[in-house]
Amino acid sequence: MPDFSPRQNAVLEQALRLLVEGGEKGLTTSGLARAANCSKESLYKWFGDREGLLAAMIAHQASKVRTFERSGERLNSDLLREHLEVFARDLLEVLAGDVSLALNRLAIGQSGPGGSKLGKLLVEHGRRQIDRRAMALIDAGKRAGLLRFDNADAAYHTLYGLIVSDLHVRMLLGEPGLKDNTRQAERAVDAFLTLHGVEKQPAEAFRASAGR
Numbered sequence: 001m002p003d004f005s006p007r008q009n010a011v012l013e014q015a016l017r018l019l020v021e022g023g024e025k026g027l028t029t030s031g032l033a034r035a036a037n038c039s040k041e042s043l044y045k046w047f048g049d050r051e052g053l054l055a056a057m058i059a060h061q062a063s064k065v066r067t068f069e070r071s072g073e074r075l076n077s078d079l080l081r082e083h084l085e086v087f088a089r090d091l092l093e094v095l096a097g098d099v100s101l102a103l104n105r106l107a108i109g110q111s112g113p114g115g116s117k118l119g120k121l122l123v124e125h126g127r128r129q130i131d132r133r134a135m136a137l138i139d140a141g142k143r144a145g146l147l148r149f150d151n152a153d154a155a156y157h158t159l160y161g162l163i164v165s166d167l168h169v170r171m172l173l174g175e176p177g178l179k180d181n182t183r184q185a186e187r188a189v190d191a192f193l194t195l196h197g198v199e200k201q202p203a204e205a206f207r208a209s210a211g212r
Helices: 006-022 028-038 041-045 048-064 077-096 098-109 116-145 152-164 167-172 181-196 203-210
Strands: none
Touching: 006 028, 006 041, 006 048, 006 098, 028 041, 028 048, 041 048, 041 167, 041 203, 048 098, 048 116, 048 152, 077 116, 077 152, 077 181, 098 116, 098 167, 116 152
């Protein structure tokens, strides 16, 4: 997870706002310095060049997807479900936000035979950061005897697919997001625990959650 100071986080929020409002051309060093009330020298010191700034913006955005782990806690089934639902809700909220949609649309627009530089930054500093934290959580669940699976990567991608489904693609194409991310998160976690939980979910409870 990125270790930015509160001041740096505030600057990154301004950078994300400029990107959403003006696209990539709207994000300039001088414009960001004015909007964030800081010097260009500070921007270069904190983030380096433009690519470093974009990487920091993406990492800052990805850090909003939590796995809600508490230091030294002992996982039980209730805590595992809580952490998974926090992750699922955060993931849906971030993916549905204007910032994520703007970044992904820019990356898609830049795609070519050699790929998109912004797309590579999104994968490395966004998606992979989220993936690592979530996989650490499900690995902890397995070590605690609460989850069972042979392949952690496959189990995680099952969870991700249950949460996101085709929602992100549809939102990128202009459809509105969900009205209730909490309900979608709960349904996805119910389904994941039915597949991989050691304490199997009662069939009646799963059917009821799926029909909410």
